[in-house]
């Protein structure tokens with residue numbers, strides 16, 4: 001007997017006109033992507049973001065400083081919802097989370113994907129609706145599972161066998177916990193091997209090959225306190241084409257059919273994770289949400305029809321694609337030097353402690369001067385950080401004014417994801433403040449971390 005638990009999206013989607021492959025998620029502004037759509041030149045060489053001058057912002061809050069363009073964040077969140085009207089879009093908190101961001105995500109009608117007690121508690125304290133929370137993690141502690149239950153999070157993604165009895169013991173048959181099971185579709189995608197998570201041989205999820213996923217599914221289905229709503233995968237991050245998602249859909253629909261054949265159950269949800277790529281450099285490709293949506297929903301409908309399955313509801317978890325383009329980092333040049341081989345270095349007051357991505361993944365960024373005329377001769381600089389490592393280079397080979405000098409400001413776009421959320425305490429410089437710009441107003445969301453903050457954790461000597 002076949003049980004259809006729920007079929008939220010039972011008819012195949014209408015044909016959708018595909019946008020051009022490189023079409024941006026949000027309309028580009030005068031500076032083009034990777035700058036926020038609101039970015040435009042201001043008086044005296046200033047750069048306006050959300051109507052706020054970055055030079056003025058730097059005067060007010062000091063540097064390094066992160067400015068978030070609230071409208072850019074919101075319009076990118078909205079673009080995902082518009083592209084996938086019958087899906088659930090969860091913003092991935094790991095990209096960057098604070099209470100204001102939780103508010104924007106809630107206002108725009110998205111869910112929130114969290115993966116620690118910290119992210120969970122911050123979201124709950126900000127008043128984020130718990131039923132729209134989804135908890136991830138390959139190593140959730142028993143306390144995190146208890147907290148998730150106590151806060152009544154909507155869904156938990158089961159990532160390992162030990163979680164099944166732990167969760168089952170916390171859940172009750174009269175108030176079952178909705179869970180998804182994370183599986184490895186065998187698709188490698190993403191900008192660096194450290195972020196490719198869709199294949200066997202890394203720490204996340206259950207292997208489909210060898211039967212681990214099938215065993216986990218059978219065990220979950222045998223627990224009256226757990227309601228298995230579907231399958232989850234996350235392939236990797238900074239994926240710029242839809243093809244890897246289509247390959248994952250193929251594999252996951254096969255698994256849904258196997259579950260139906262073995263257990264007589266049609267699982268009603270399919271979560272394709274995040275990973276949608278953005279532009280860091282003007283010439284980069286980005287994965288447009290509308291194109292992603294059109295291609296994946298068409299493939300899903302076709303594969304489900306082949307297997308005689310009702311089309312499950314899609315879930316997606318974009319993080320970077322919503323947050324990265326909304327952020328601009330502002331640094332002040334502290335020192336300008338010529339190297340032995342004729343290279344020029346511009347050393348700034350931040351570095352790998354606020355943006356570890358270049359050092360970790362070799363990531364490239366644009367940079368432009370702010371608050372001074374950018375006309376005149378240019379030279380090539382490595383924009384380096386202030387930390388005690390030669391590898392602390394934020395931007396390699398940047399074209400900047402040849403007369404760049406200490407005191408000048410530099411702005412780096414696409415800085416809203418995986419920078420502050422991965423910031424460290426290296427050299428005790430303190431993490432930078434975050435301010436939100438909207439309609440010409442700037443408000444501080446997070447103040448600068450001070451040595452007093454760091455010393456407050458010391459309880460002995």
Ligand SMILES: Cc1ncc(COP(=O)(O)O)c(C=O)c1O
Pocket residue numbers: 092094095113136234236237238273274275276317318319320321
């Ligand atoms: C399970 C899961 N979902 C969503 C994301 C968000 O990814 P991205 O910021 O690349 O969209 C990640 C991180 O890559 C993840 O591990």
Ligand SMILES: N[C@@H](CCCC[NH3+])C(=O)O
Pocket residue numbers: 094195237238357361417418422
């Ligand atoms: N930190 C990575 C992305 C990891 C995504 C988390 N699964 C980056 O900056 O590209």
